[in-house]
Amino acid sequence: MSFIVNLAGILLIAFVIWWFWIYKSRSEANAGGDKIDIIVDAGVYEPSLIHARVGKPITLRFIRKDASPCAEKVIFSGIDLSADLLVDKPYELSFTPENKGEFEFTCQMAMYRGKLVVE
């Protein structure tokens, strides 16, 4: 009995590591194009991985569904971009990436997380 419980616990830990870290990087919702709708709801940006190209204008249309104050801001780190979102009022953020790299975008307290990959 005690062996089974311990094994279950260890398996559960392994599962947490696999599910939230290892598997995550392979499965992120992925999007490219010039105009992308991003739904902000229940703790996640959907899609959360955005592909863009240097010099090519892109429009991210954030649609906030979550009324909790966590969701009200989108802040890009490494690029001078941010937006204040209103519930159910889509906000269009248009810009032209000028440098290659990976830029995280998060809510104010970094619980919502997404990544912009500029190639």
Place this chain on the structure above:
Amino acid sequence: MVTENKKETAASKLPGTVRLDVPDMTCAGCVAKVEKSLRSVPGVKGADVNFADLSASVECDVSPDLLIKAVSEAGYTASLASPGGDSSEKDNAELIHYRQLLRLTVVSGAISILIFVASVFGLLPPVETGAGRVSWAIVSALALFVLIYAGGRFFTGALKSFKHHSANMDTLIATGTGVAWVYSTFVVLFPTSFSEIARHMYFDTATLIIAFINLGAALEMRARGKTSQAIKRLIGLQPKTARVLRGGEEISIPIEELLIDDIVRVRPGEKVPVDGELTEGSSYVDESMLTGEPVPVQKNVGDEVTGGTINKSGSFLFKTTRIGKDTALSQIIDMVRKAQNTKPAIGRLADRVSGVFVPVVLIIAILTSLVWFNFGPEPVITYMLVTTMSVLIIACPCALGLATPISVMVGVGKAAEYGVLIRRGDALQQAGRLSAIVIDKTGTITEGKPILSAIEPAVGWNEEKLLAVVSGVESNSEHPLAQAIVEAAKGKAITPEACESFEAVSGHGVKAVSGGRNILLGNKRFMELNNVPIGESGLRADELSRQAQTVIFASVDGKAAGILGVSDPVKPDSKEAIQRLRSSGIKVIMLTGDNSATAEAVASQVGVDEYIAEVLPQDKANEVAKLQGRGEIVGMVGDGVNDAPALARADVGFAIGTGTDVAIESADITLMRGSLHGVSDAINISKATVSNIKQNLLGAFGYNSLAIPIAAGILFPLTGMLLNPIIAGAAMALSSVTVVTNANRLRWFKP
């Protein structure tokens, strides 16, 4: 780095459309009533009421006052939609959310207390009996109701982020309370499969935690509202209507309808609606709300007036030059809002930690439960459950994530109140660490506008005659020194003598022919080159330049006619401001293109530590770099005109604005008030904000790293103490409120 253009999706504005906010419509029936009342106003062509955002757009050519009156006669209140309409919408949405949180708190709190009292005082029969099982089943259902009604969003959120391989606060709360409910319900269903002492139920724990978290969220929301007060105050500065002259009549229109080149009347006590140039009348205008400068500024014809400032005394007319999004006030609002969203480097660690926080806590929770399973006392399952729940509930990534941005919000807003506009979060952090400040003299220490400060005619000349000739020549020149002389002649009502020819000699002066006479104006060397005997005036000239005056020699037909001294007066508070910087341990270095005599004169007058004279504009950045090479953290203060490279090179670039130039791109910080005190203000606000962030980070990190082990039961082997999961819930709820409240303390800071 990026070019940005943003659009908020908003209703298109027709010419002659008035937008009203009608906040107290509660049903579709109200919509019809409000529309009817608006359409009954003569001159209204159409009225559309939008129930979703509680607004009405009215196509008409009547004054909004009449519309508001009509709506109020129908029993509703209406007001002109503000141009920052999104802010009132935001307030509205926040209020609705806040009220909902309170409602959830009350409902879940009331039910929790019922369950709590029933369990603690043993009011219900034991679960092993038939009657007991029925009554506990009812309790279980009640608790489930609370979990779904007041805590449903945690479960849906947790599930949704789980599907996306991400975990957040919701995950922790849902797992913690979910485990409590599932275990307790098992006890109700199969009491005999648990040993007698393990037959404890945790319905009250689950529901109380939900109640506490809702209460915490509501409190946090309230406190957060205060953090954005500075920006709300700025938005509130914008008047809603303007009194414009159209077709020879003065009419009041919403400011969204103002056009460029409109002539607008501002009466005493009224706010200037947009930016423009005064065309008639004069007055004193209070600009303190934008610049922090308490003394009202005199405005005459030709002066700039800024939207949002208050006309104190006379009535005047002005021509609009910037409207809508282009006004200084709109740009300030935009800039502050953007800066409030940036994160200084100090917050990056917390971001990285909060990114992996939740899965780590999940792992700690599992480990906790294994340790208690293997090494804990009987009943093992009870200890496992209590500690695991406590760990899940007490961990609070929110406090960690909020620590930096919430202080930045308040700090940047506070700075704006003092006329200090911060562009980047990093500048906010760096400003407090500066060890040396380089100040470009012109326009910062001095007014930047030279005036004629000495005039000494030679024998055979008098002041009037000399000034008439010299100003006649100089009126052909654009040079600031020339302008000072022309202005002085104007001030003394001396008519300049027209001149027939004019030639500038680079680096030396000008040659001109006036009334048939050959005139030379320029420096000593210019006179020597042209063999003009300067005699004793050379000594006098040296004396003047020791007083920081630039000396101009005048000669007529090869004979000395006199000397003129022009100087750029030192601002009255420069000395005090520089001493303030020095007394806080910062080295102050003055940089100037002037010759060393002038530079030394100004330097000793204001008391800087060092000065560097005869610096060419392109070399300013090098001087900054040299200081950085000596290990100094350098701030550069300039007027943003020809010192952009130096401002960019410095660790923090300060541009001293002249009231309306808010968007000085090259500067990290713009000082709206034309005073050097702004630098100290910025530094002090920066220090206060950074220490506030540190307190928050320390608090949040400290809280989590102390609370989690205690929740896991680390004190149990020593003291036999275990944390009640209910207390864990309360602590978690309070932790983020505390962070926000601490950030709010910054609002009372005085630099």
